[in-house]
Amino acid sequence: MHSIRIDPAKCTSCQMCVKVCWEDVIRWDEGAGKPIAMYPEDCVVCGLCEVLCPAGAIEVIPDWQSKRWPRELSRAPNAATIIPS
Amino acid sequence: MSRIPEKEIQTDILVIGGGIAGLTAAITAKEKVPEIDVLVVDKATASAGWAGKAPRTAGHLTFVTPEDNPEDFVRYVVYNIGCFLNDQILLREYAYATRYLIEQVNSWGVNILRRPDGKIQYNKIGPFPWGTTLADLDMCARLASYAGKINIKFIDKVFITDLLKKDEQVVGAVGFSLLDGIFYVFKSVATILACGDQNYGLMPLWNGNGSGILAAYKAGAEMRNAEFGNYGGGFLNADIPQSGDWLVTGQDFLYNAVGEYLTPKYRPGPRPDSDPESYLAWYREVLSGNGPIYVDVLTSTLDNQRKFFFAPPGARPLADKFWKNLIMKTISVRKDPSAKLIRVVHAFQGELSCVKVDQNYSTTVPGLFAVGDISFSGSALYGAVPSPPGRIKGSGLMHAIFSGVKGGSAAAIYAKALKVTGVKPEINYSQVKELKEKIFEPLNLEKGIPPTEIIYRVQEVIYPLDYSIIKREDRLKEALEKTLAIYEELDRIKAKDYHELTKCIFAKSMVTCAEMFYRASLMRRESRGFHYREDYPERDDKNWLKWIIIKKEDERMRLYTEPVPIEKYPYKP
Ligand SMILES: Cc1cc2nc3c(=O)[nH]c(=O)nc-3n(C[C@H](O)[C@H](O)[C@H](O)COP(=O)(O)OP(=O)(O)OC[C@H]3O[C@@H](n4cnc5c(N)ncnc54)[C@H](O)[C@@H]3O)c2cc1C
Ligand code: SF4
Ligand code: SF4
Numbered sequence: 001m002h003s004i005r006i007d008p009a010k011c012t013s014c015q016m017c018v019k020v021c022w023e024d025v026i027r028w029d030e031g032a033g034k035p036i037a038m039y040p041e042d043c044v045v046c047g048l049c050e051v052l053c054p055a056g057a058i059e060v061i062p063d064w065q066s067k068r069w070p071r072e073l074s075r076a077p078n079a080a081t082i083i084p085s
Numbered sequence: 086m087s088r089i090p091e092k093e094i095q096t097d098i099l100v101i102g103g104g105i106a107g108l109t110a111a112i113t114a115k116e117k118v119p120e121i122d123v124l125v126v127d128k129a130t131a132s133a134g135w136a137g138k139a140p141r142t143a144g145h146l147t148f149v150t151p152e153d154n155p156e157d158f159v160r161y162v163v164y165n166i167g168c169f170l171n172d173q174i175l176l177r178e179y180a181y182a183t184r185y186l187i188e189q190v191n192s193w194g195v196n197i198l199r200r201p202d203g204k205i206q207y208n209k210i211g212p213f214p215w216g217t218t219l220a221d222l223d224m225c226a227r228l229a230s231y232a233g234k235i236n237i238k239f240i241d242k243v244f245i246t247d248l249l250k251k252d253e254q255v256v257g258a259v260g261f262s263l264l265d266g267i268f269y270v271f272k273s274v275a276t277i278l279a280c281g282d283q284n285y286g287l288m289p290l291w292n293g294n295g296s297g298i299l300a301a302y303k304a305g306a307e308m309r310n311a312e313f314g315n316y317g318g319g320f321l322n323a324d325i326p327q328s329g330d331w332l333v334t335g336q337d338f339l340y341n342a343v344g345e346y347l348t349p350k351y352r353p354g355p356r357p358d359s360d361p362e363s364y365l366a367w368y369r370e371v372l373s374g375n376g377p378i379y380v381d382v383l384t385s386t387l388d389n390q391r392k393f394f395f396a397p398p399g400a401r402p403l404a405d406k407f408w409k410n411l412i413m414k415t416i417s418v419r420k421d422p423s424a425k426l427i428r429v430v431h432a433f434q435g436e437l438s439c440v441k442v443d444q445n446y447s448t449t450v451p452g453l454f455a456v457g458d459i460s461f462s463g464s465a466l467y468g469a470v471p472s473p474p475g476r477i478k479g480s481g482l483m484h485a486i487f488s489g490v491k492g493g494s495a496a497a498i499y500a501k502a503l504k505v506t507g508v509k510p511e512i513n514y515s516q517v518k519e520l521k522e523k524i525f526e527p528l529n530l531e532k533g534i535p536p537t538e539i540i541y542r543v544q545e546v547i548y549p550l551d552y553s554i555i556k557r558e559d560r561l562k563e564a565l566e567k568t569l570a571i572y573e574e575l576d577r578i579k580a581k582d583y584h585e586l587t588k589c590i591f592a593k594s595m596v597t598c599a600e601m602f603y604r605a606s607l608m609r610r611e612s613r614g615f616h617y618r619e620d621y622p623e624r625d626d627k628n629w630l631k632w633i634i635i636k637k638e639d640e641r642m643r644l645y646t647e648p649v650p651i652e653k654y655p656y657k658p
Contacts, residue, residue, distance in 0.1 A: 074551050
């Protein structure tokens, strides 16, 4: 699964990342007063939260192998490889 | 379900979706008739201006520059891109409006690339009658800030599921909060759908969920040009296509396994952007045993940079940072980052944008407007192509702005007119109650299928190239059958929380959208624009100067044809 690492030591609790995330991955944790990566499986790795965090506290580490991908021809035997037989 | 708390909110204009089209429509409506209330509701945080696709784009705005003749633009698009399925009246208006519209968004705060003399800086590629300028990626943040100043209201983190109807009119919408599940009931005089198109979740940044298309269809709105709902642009790194390692101009640098340069063979002459021919190249070469197919990434990357990132460094600080970060991440997935040739598969971008609108971006249901990506094909402005990039990069943002201005203005006049005559939005509470039960149903199931399973099943029927882009009767029937089989699973779809509930709606809209696409593709027995039929490879102007219209009638999907009024238009085949 993708991971969204938020460094609490650097984070200034400005909530920018919560407003920026368009996939509802990052939520605001009222109790901790910090953002939390609640649904990392839905991150699309746009990277905008990283780029806009004024404290440089976020790192998005993709794990694309965790995503399934359909085969590219309906009758092709295998998934991501089309090699002549 | 009646335990879930409700909120009822009244507004003159309800804008569903606050991406660039929704924000443009909201601002235009409010400036046109300042005394009306305008409310923007978005599943993300539109009030801050980072919702939607625009902040993640390249920032290209393609327009008819001072060097170009708008009439040449119309002619080129009708002959070469839209293939006579354009609404030529709307297209002409667009051709003349684009320059003015760039100045318009600039006056609302959007940064546009300028030359030292203050004129818009643009790039022209090839012999085409248009040029491209660039905006920085904070464009929606600036529009949202402007919208706040003129007293446009926002509700963030609310996902709209259905439209409300009274008699034949749309009178509002319902949805729920992603944060706490509160059920929202909106009453509105005019409603503008601006919630994007259907991308089927395949390319990471293309996240249009089709929820607006489904809502409009359920409310009885007509659809148009659904057979042009899938776009293939460029190629993907076959080692890990899910990463979106997208070789944007790859179609110009294609090689087969024996090292033959394929582009000149399949795609001669200057082309504005992608077309089905580059996929035919991939498909035919693979089937005849010449696969795998490669893209020369070193040359295509340079070409891409030359074509698309011509702004001087520092002119677009956010775009510079955003793209540097994204490109680094993308290249890091490559097995060998310095390799010249990369094995590729097609880059499928589902782009179903078929909500039919007239020249005011009004749908066929009174009180309902649709702007931006959701009605790109449905407007028939560009004709026989899917939504952006369609076939001209930089037309997505421009169309979103154009349609936002047109639809926002028409909705404001409509709302004002109804208000003057004393009409108040009245909703039907039994419809609201029924919808509430239905919407939250997936949360009540003990056992069921997660929406991700359904999503993947639709992806399996929509992605294969020989179903969705290189079409043939037998394969289309097979794909349609597989699509229809998925409907049976929809009652068993289960969500564990409100976040996952939005994915249930995405899954449902995907199935309906795939059905529309395959039915319309079967009906059109010819090839035209981005609709390519192996069994009918020629364009048939005698029988097919027609639009295919889709409509829900008696709980069934019905298809009709409507002749293109070609006799009224200046350009004829
Ligand atoms: C990576 C990428 C690069 C691109 N580059 C360019 C480019 O350089 N130039 C160009 O012209 N075009 C480009 N495009 C296309 C362009 O981004 C779109 O055409 C344009 O942004 C569409 O705007 P929109 O407002 O219609 O839709 P969107 O931006 O999709 O906005 C839809 C809004 O509706 C909200 N929403 C969705 N469903 C619901 C719901 N059920 N309830 C409430 N809210 C909802 C969403 O959160 C979102 O804010 C690019 C697209 C991508 C993905
Ligand atoms: S944007 Fe950065 S500083 Fe602000 S809340 Fe998020 S992590 Fe913290
Ligand atoms: S990278 Fe994009 S999708 Fe992922 S958490 Fe950040 S803003 Fe959200």
